[in-house]
Every structure is written in C-alpha cells, then in structure tokens.
Amino acid sequence: MFTAFLSVASALGTPPYLGAVVLAFLSNLMGGITHYGIGSAPVFYGAGYVPLAKWWGYGFLISIVNLVIWLGVGGAWWKFLGLW
Secondary structure, X not given: OHHHHHHHHHHOOOOHHHHHHHHHHHHHHHHHHOOOOOOOHHHHHHOOOOOHHHHXXXXXXXXXXXXXXXXXXXXXXXXXXXXX
C-alpha cells in the first residue's frame, strides 16, 4: 500500500521525497496503536502484561503526542531545511 499511496500523493503534486518520508513516519505509528500492529505486541498482549483497553488508550495518547511533535516541530524543521 505504501507504493500505491506514494504514487497517488506524487500524482497530486506532493514532492516524492516528502511523501515517502511522511508515509514512513505515519506507518511507524501503527506499531503502538494496536495489540497486533508489530511483531512483539501479540506476545505482550497475549501474556496479559497490558489489558486491551489500556493498550488502545496508551496507543491513542502516544500517537496524538507524536503527531503534534511531528506536525508542529517537525513541520517547522522541514521548512527550515527546505524539504517542504
């Protein structure tokens, strides 16, 4: 799906490097949001270390914090570097 989304973003005028980096960053968020998002997550969830509701709650909270940092600070930094 990465290639498909990158192709659509590029066709719509997004600079290819920026589109690839943004998609890579956003795909990184998926690992912490759900109890099946990364390889080690089912082990922690299945062993009972983290209840499902707590997992989803923490995943949502951390993803919001990451998005604020990436879009706020990261966006300004990319603008400064000339990537955007």
